[in-house]
Amino acid sequence: MPAAAQNGVSAAGTRRAGPRCIAIVGPFQSGKTTLLESILMRCGALTRTGSVKGGNTVGDAAPEARAHQMSTEPSVATVEFLGDTFHFIDCPGSVEFLHEMRHVLPVVDAAVVVCEADDRKAPALELVLRELEEADIPRFLFLNKIDTASRRVRETLGILQRASRTPLLLRQIPIWKNGIAVGFIDLALERAFIYREHAPSEIVPLAVDETGREKEARFSMLERLADYDDELMEELLGDMEPPRDRIFDDLARELQHRHVVPVLIGAAERGNGVTRLLKALRHEAPGLAETRGRTGILAEGPPLAQVMKSWHSSQGGKLSLARVMRGRLAEGDTVTSSGGVETRIAGVLALKGGEQSRKPAAEEGEVAAFAKLDGIGTGEAFMLGKARAGVVSAIAPPEAVHAVAIMVKDRKDDVRLAAALQKLTEEDTALAMTQIPELGETRLSGQGEMHLRVALEKLAGRYGVTVTSRAPQIGYRESIRGHAGARGRHRKQSGGHGQYGDVVIEVAPLPRGEGIRFVDRISGGVVPRQYIGSVEAGMRDFCEKGPLGFPVVDIEVTLTDGSYHTVDSSDMAFRQAARLAMGEAMPQAKPVLLEPILSVDVVIPSEAMSRASALVSARRGQILGYDTRPGWRGWDQIKALVPESEMPGLIVELRSATSGVGSFSARFDHLAELAGKQAETVVSAQALALAQGR
Numbered sequence: 001m002p003a004a005a006q007n008g009v010s011a012a013g014t015r016r017a018g019p020r021c022i023a024i025v026g027p028f029q030s031g032k033t034t035l036l037e038s039i040l041m042r043c044g045a046l047t048r049t050g051s052v053k054g055g056n057t058v059g060d061a062a063p064e065a066r067a068h069q070m071s072t073e074p075s076v077a078t079v080e081f082l083g084d085t086f087h088f089i090d091c092p093g094s095v096e097f098l099h100e101m102r103h104v105l106p107v108v109d110a111a112v113v114v115c116e117a118d119d120r121k122a123p124a125l126e127l128v129l130r131e132l133e134e135a136d137i138p139r140f141l142f143l144n145k146i147d148t149a150s151r152r153v154r155e156t157l158g159i160l161q162r163a164s165r166t167p168l169l170l171r172q173i174p175i176w177k178n179g180i181a182v183g184f185i186d187l188a189l190e191r192a193f194i195y196r197e198h199a200p201s202e203i204v205p206l207a208v209d210e211t212g213r214e215k216e217a218r219f220s221m222l223e224r225l226a227d228y229d230d231e232l233m234e235e236l237l238g239d240m241e242p243p244r245d246r247i248f249d250d251l252a253r254e255l256q257h258r259h260v261v262p263v264l265i266g267a268a269e270r271g272n273g274v275t276r277l278l279k280a281l282r283h284e285a286p287g288l289a290e291t292r293g294r295t296g297i298l299a300e301g302p303p304l305a306q307v308m309k310s311w312h313s314s315q316g317g318k319l320s321l322a323r324v325m326r327g328r329l330a331e332g333d334t335v336t337s338s339g340g341v342e343t344r345i346a347g348v349l350a351l352k353g354g355e356q357s358r359k360p361a362a363e364e365g366e367v368a369a370f371a372k373l374d375g376i377g378t379g380e381a382f383m384l385g386k387a388r389a390g391v392v393s394a395i396a397p398p399e400a401v402h403a404v405a406i407m408v409k410d411r412k413d414d415v416r417l418a419a420a421l422q423k424l425t426e427e428d429t430a431l432a433m434t435q436i437p438e439l440g441e442t443r444l445s446g447q448g449e450m451h452l453r454v455a456l457e458k459l460a461g462r463y464g465v466t467v468t469s470r471a472p473q474i475g476y477r478e479s480i481r482g483h484a485g486a487r488g489r490h491r492k493q494s495g496g497h498g499q500y501g502d503v504v505i506e507v508a509p510l511p512r513g514e515g516i517r518f519v520d521r522i523s524g525g526v527v528p529r530q531y532i533g534s535v536e537a538g539m540r541d542f543c544e545k546g547p548l549g550f551p552v553v554d555i556e557v558t559l560t561d562g563s564y565h566t567v568d569s570s571d572m573a574f575r576q577a578a579r580l581a582m583g584e585a586m587p588q589a590k591p592v593l594l595e596p597i598l599s600v601d602v603v604i605p606s607e608a609m610s611r612a613s614a615l616v617s618a619r620r621g622q623i624l625g626y627d628t629r630p631g632w633r634g635w636d637q638i639k640a641l642v643p644e645s646e647m648p649g650l651i652v653e654l655r656s657a658t659s660g661v662g663s664f665s666a667r668f669d670h671l672a673e674l675a676g677k678q679a680e681t682v683v684s685a686q687a688l689a690l691a692q693g694r
Contacts, residue, residue, distance in 0.1 A: 018288050019078075019085035019365040021323055022281060023104050025132070026114035027124035028093040028660065031144040033059035033071055035114055035268035036090045041198065042274045043079035045352070049198070049271075059090040061354030063461055064454045072097055072454050073428075074104055074309050076321060076367055077352045081278050087323070087367040089308075095127060095660055096448035099398050099430040103379045104308045105135040106295055106393040107323040107367075110255070110285040112277065113141045114268070117149045117156040123605045123661040126163035126632075133165055136294060138255050138286055140262050142277060146174055146181045147195075147267040157263065162634060169224050169260040171251075172276070173217045175210065184265055185210060186276065187218040188247050198271040225250040228259050252284040288365040292325060295392055303327025303384040305335075305362070305370070306392045310378045312423040313462070319349065319369040320376060322362075325392070327384065329370070330361035335382040337375065338389045343382075347371035378429055397429045399665050400445035401651040404452055404469040407442065413465055417442075420463035424455060431455055438551065439473045449652050471648045475596055476682060477671055478548045480555055480589035483508045488581025490573050501573030503527065503535055504561035505581045507589050510554045512671055516543055519558040527562040527574070534571040535559055538578025547587045549686035553594065553671065557582070593679045595643050599669040602638040602654065603629050604662040609636050611657040619646035641669060 024032045033052055036059045040046040050056035055066035059075045071092040078087050089108065091101040105111070111132055115125050132139050141164075143156065153174055161168050174181035175192060183194035183201060192210065193201035206214065222242065226233035229250050235242045254260045264280060266273015292299060309321040329335070329345060336342045349356045349369040362368035376382050383389035408417050421433045421444070430451070434443045446452050452469075460466045485506040492499040510517060518536045527535065543552035562577075600621070604612045609626070616623060621642040629635035642650075647666065654662040674682065 019087060019363075019367075020110075020281070020285060020287055021087045021089065021108045021291075021365070021367055022285065023089050023091055023101065023108040023111040023137070024114060025091045025101055025111050025128050026093050027121045027128060028070065028095070030093060030114045030116055030121070031268045032093060032114045033057050033075075033090055035112070035142065035144065035274070036075075036077060036088055038198075038268050038271045038274045039088060039278065040077055040079060040352075042200070042271060042278065043081050045077065045079050058353035064457050067457070068450070068454070070094055070097075070450075072100075074100055074321070075353050078350065078367070082282060084282050085366075086278075086281065089367070093124075093128070094450065095124065095655070095663070096446075096451040098127065098131070099447065100309070100428075101128075101131060102135075102395050103393075103429070105131065105137055106395075107291070107306045107308055107325065108137060109287055109291050110281065111137050111139040112281070113139050113261075114144050115141060115160065116145045117143065117151055117153075117159075119159045120659050122159055122163045123635075123659055125160065127661055129164050129166075130632075133258075136258065138258060140255075140264060140277070140280060140285075141168060142268075142273070143263055143265045144268050146184075146265045147270060147272065149174075149181060153265065160263075164261055166258060166261050167224060169221060169254075169262050170217060171221065171262045171280070172265050172273075173213065174265060175207075181265070181267075184273065184276075185214050185217075187214070187221050188244070188251060190214070190218065193276070195267070195270065195272040200275040201272065222247070224260060225254060228254055228257075248283065255284050256286045256290060288325070295325075297325050297390075297392065299326065301326060301383075302387065303329050303333075303364075304381060304389055305329055305383075306381045307373075307376060307378055310427050312427060317346075317372050318374060318423075319371060320373045320378075321351070321367065321369050322382075323367045324362045324364050325381075326364060328361050328363050329384060333384055334386070335373070335376075335384055336386055336388050337373075337382045338380045338391045339376070340388050341375035342386060343373055343375060345370050345373065377426055395429075397432070398447060400430075400432055400447070401663060401666075402448050402452060403443050403445035403472050403648075404456075405441040405472045406444050406456070406467040406469045408465065408467055416463070417459075417465050417467065420459055420465045423463070424458060428455070436473075436475075439475065441473060443472050444469075448655070474645045474682075476550045476674075476686075477553045477594040477596075478546045478550045478591055479553055479594055479671075480507060480509050480586065481592050482588075482590040484585045484588035485560075486581045486584030486588070488577040488579070488584060490577040490580060492573075493568075498565075498568040499570060499573040499576075500565035500568035501531070501534075501570070501575070501577035502563040503559060503574065503577045503581050505539070505578070505585060506558045506560055507582070507585045508556045508558070509589075510556050512554055514554050516540065516553065517556040519556060521558055521560050522562070526564070527559065528564055528569070531564065531569065531571060531574040532559070534574040535562075535578045538575035539582055541575065542579045542582035542586070545690075547583075547591050548593055548683050549690055550593070552586070593674045593682060594671040595645060595674040595682075597641050597669050597672050598644050598647065598666045600638075600640050600642045600647075600664050600666045602640065602662065602664045603632075604636060604638070604654070604658050606634050606636045608658040608662060609638075612638060612654060612662060615650065615653050615657060616640045616642060619643070619650065621646070642666075643672075643674075644668075 075090045172184040175183040192206045304326040305322040381389040489502045546552040621640040624639045
């Protein structure tokens with residue numbers, strides 16, 4: 001059987017059955033949303049194209065996206081092209097929102113990677129391509145803004161190839177006139193096309209002076225395809241012209257097997273190259289059957305869908321954007337999630353950006369929004385009936401690199417804030433809300449400054465909860481350097497039974513990480529056994545806030561002596577006596593402030609190593625070593641120890657120094673002494689905060 005027939009495409013290029021789902025991805029400001037707009041226009045789904053700057057595109061329907069002129073969440077639109085249905089999903093390109101793509105990829109048949117001839121964006125392109133490679137997604141590369149390109153395509157391809165571990169296969173070459181790309185030559189068709197503004201390109205005769213360049217580029221394309229087709233290799237070695245049908249068969253097969261990344265060229269803003277891109281998708285992109293095979297979903301079984309995004313609207317409730325991977329799901333159907341949650345589909349909606357239209361059901365292969373699937377989160381699958389759906393893909397959320405402490409302006413909004421944050425973190429799995437009881441703060445953490453800014457804008461705009469934010473407090477601790485002893489005596493007489501407790505203690509430092517240790521060395525019953533626990537409890541009460549104002553760690557407290565009263569002694573009296581003794585002993589034992597130190601792994605493109613090292617050192621970081629980033633050619637990593645107090649804002653500066661792609665992971669390593677003016681500043685600020693009752 002011919003390769004194309006095996007893949008659902010005949011040699012004549014007949015269309016596949018069933019809708020296909022295509023992700024549009026790429027670096028920030030590469031033109032993804034503009035390309036979607038041009039596709040919609042070309043397919044008749046729009047009467048005129050919008051613009052990102054104008055805030056009227058289909059792709060950037062969210063208020064936050066339009067305000068910042070950038071995609072902040074996936075956006076879906078459906079088109080018909082030559083009888084085929086395509087669901088296009090425009091994914092954010094900013095590294096701070098790149099995680100939004102991860103739940104989309106498992107359900108798509110292929111991706112269009114939009115990029116431009118800008119070597120500064122090559123590292124960002126590599127991040128996108130790496131996501132696609134790890135998800136095993138067939139992909140085209142659309143080299144955008146060819147009308148403003150300043151270098152030749154072959155030179156550009158060399159730059160872009162460094163970002164891709166899969167060979168890039170040039171499918172088209174531009175036709176130049178006075179240094180401007182006015183059209184292209186399709187190397188598979190051997191035809192020349194001249195661009196027309198917002199219209200299909202016009203076929204023109206291949207100019208004589210273009211023939212040599214076309215033959216060279218075409219032979220290079222065929223050579224690459226012949227690496228995977230022995231028959232084609234023999235024909236090339238025999239100087240025979242291979243049949244065009246085999247070339248298209250090979251293009252479809254090698255794309256599906258992820259052997260090559262076909263490269264098409266165009267200018268989305270002018271609508272150039274869009275028709276040829278759509279035709280390539282129509283004839284060469286795999287369909288749902290291949291996607292099910294890639295993800296391990298059986299063709300037979302109850303209807304099954306996979307959620308790629310969840311939203312909570314202020315009025316319409318929850319919507320779950322999902323693709324039906326098997327069967328048909330209709331309004332009113334009872335479904336069960338991979339997490340075991342059983343619920344009922346309250347409605348099925350077709351989406352075009354922010355527009356919604358109701359429909360009775362979603363057919364196999366279609367993308368739709370399902371209403372009120374409460375308890376079913378982003379990344380989960382759900383299946384018709386009461387049997388639990390299998391897990392299609394398990395995607396861990398990315399590690400947070402930026403955090404803010406948030407507080408409501410009106411205390412009455414505390415309950416509303418908790419409910420809104422729960423919905424927000426369900427929508428966006430890269431957001432995390434954490435309560436820090438000892439500091440009395442609520443933290444929101446995520447992928448960067450803009451990521452959190454957009455989250456706070458959603459809190460206010462969508463949920464009506466306005467908050468203020470600030471840098472998180474640092475979990476300082478204190479300990480002691482020296483030894484000291486003290487007596488604590490609590491005596492109170494107020495008629496009837498009084499209160500009496502008397503203890504003598506010694507305090508001593510312990511090695512870092514040992515915590516708090518209590519030692520009982522009472523002999524002769526001077527402190528009765530039933531009060532020993534109260535003495536320890538009083539000691540631990542004091543350690544919640546030591547003489548410098550911070551929790552105490554790494555000390556040993558030894559109870560050595562004391563006295564009691566047969567009538568007036570009590571648990572409460574001995575607990576208070578222990579607190580008094582600690583208050584006397586600790587200031588004499590040379591208190592020391594401790595700051596948390598984090599182990600930080602910074603990853604950056606190699607050319608940014610010196611800038612990143614300077615940033616770490618400027619934040620009192622101790623660089624432990626440098627190395628190449630495993631599995632990433634042209635990337636390095638820095639291992640360092642950095643005080644937690646120096647971490648806020650690091651990701652902002654790091655990305656500024658690395659064209660937006662640098663990142664890090666951090667974890668607690670140890671506590672270290674902080675002395676001098678820095679310690680004085682911290683202690684003074686804490687004393688002021690305690691005096692003000694914070």
